Amino acid sequence: MNEYHLELRNLSHRFGGLQALTDINLGLKRGDIAGLIGPNGAGKTTVFNLVSGFYVPSEGDILLEGVRINARKPHEIASMKIGRTFQNIRLWSEMTVLDNIRIAQHYRLGYNAAEVFFKTRRYREREAEITRSARELLEAFHLADLAEEYPRNLPYGIQRRVEIARALSLQPELLMLDEPAAGLSTADVSELIDYINWIHDTFKLTIWMIEHQMEVIMTLCHTIQVIDFGREIAKGTPEAIRSNPEVIKAYLGEGTI
Numbered sequence: 001m002n003e004y005h006l007e008l009r010n011l012s013h014r015f016g017g018l019q020a021l022t023d024i025n026l027g028l029k030r031g032d033i034a035g036l037i038g039p040n041g042a043g044k045t046t047v048f049n050l051v052s053g054f055y056v057p058s059e060g061d062i063l064l065e066g067v068r069i070n071a072r073k074p075h076e077i078a079s080m081k082i083g084r085t086f087q088n089i090r091l092w093s094e095m096t097v098l099d100n101i102r103i104a105q106h107y108r109l110g111y112n113a114a115e116v117f118f119k120t121r122r123y124r125e126r127e128a129e130i131t132r133s134a135r136e137l138l139e140a141f142h143l144a145d146l147a148e149e150y151p152r153n154l155p156y157g158i159q160r161r162v163e164i165a166r167a168l169s170l171q172p173e174l175l176m177l178d179e180p181a182a183g184l185s186t187a188d189v190s191e192l193i194d195y196i197n198w199i200h201d202t203f204k205l206t207i208w209m210i211e212h213q214m215e216v217i218m219t220l221c222h223t224i225q226v227i228d229f230g231r232e233i234a235k236g237t238p239e240a241i242r243s244n245p246e247v248i249k250a251y252l253g254e255g256t257i
């Protein structure tokens with residue numbers, strides 16, 4: 001097994017004339033819970049979008065188990081067992097909670113049109129299996145009673161949980177969470193921390209999260225990387241980061257550390 005589950009080497013990205021990221025380096029070990037923090041506009045979501053295949057890096061490399069995965073499409077990245085959630089929740093609002101989970105798995109299994117049209121036995125068996133495992137997941141996330149609800153009618157905290165359950169339905173080994181606590185109440189935040197711990201222990205995942213709520217980051221993360229204006233300004237344990245003068249300076253005025 002490679003030393004790192006995921007590694008970034010001198011990752012840089014430009015949007016036209018805007019240098020959004022410069023020489024980002026990182027090594028995530030299997031089973032790590034790592035944080036990526038920094039002021040608004042620092043480039044955090046761009047790092048996630050590069051790793052999950054939404055953009056192709058201008059320079060540098062992304063390595064999964066030592067294999068370069070630059071320039072793969074998002075569905076290829078998902079099939080490589082990298083799952084993610086989004087800063088702005090992306091659920092299908094016209095589908096029930098159950099179908100939001102089921103459709104993600106259709107994507108994973110890949111049907112051909114003829115199978116769907118003729119509803120072959122294999123298709124029906126897989127459908128039943130998908131529904132069963134989706135319900136299991138909802139059960140585990142205490143969402144079973146909401147299976148037939150539409151996400152738009154649910155409180156924000158619950159929508160977040162549905163989105164995390166959906167990401168897990170693709171059986172990722174690396175789970176990337178982009179500001180999972182954004183917009184949550186204090187009670188929802190402590191519930192989220194418990195869920196993330198539970199997910200980490202139960203599914204033995206590597207978890208990488210962007211977060212502004214320092215309670216979440218400091219409680220969960222083993223290591224933290226801080227970026228500002230697209231460059232790393234610090235990397236280390238929560239204790240080291242909390243007292244790092246560069247970090248404190250970057251956050252002055254943001255009031256979130």
Ligand SMILES: Nc1ncnc2c1ncn2[C@@H]1O[C@H](COP(=O)(O)OP(=O)(O)O)[C@@H](O)[C@H]1O
Pocket residue numbers: 015018020038039040041042043044045046047
């Ligand atoms: N698709 C894009 N096109 C052009 N500029 C972008 C795009 N996405 C992000 N940016 C810019 O890149 C910088 C970093 O953005 P982002 O990664 O979203 O920051 P963060 O997640 O840390 O708040 C910002 O200046 C933002 O405006």
Ligand SMILES: [Mg+2]
Pocket residue numbers: 044045046087
């Ligand atoms: Mg962001």
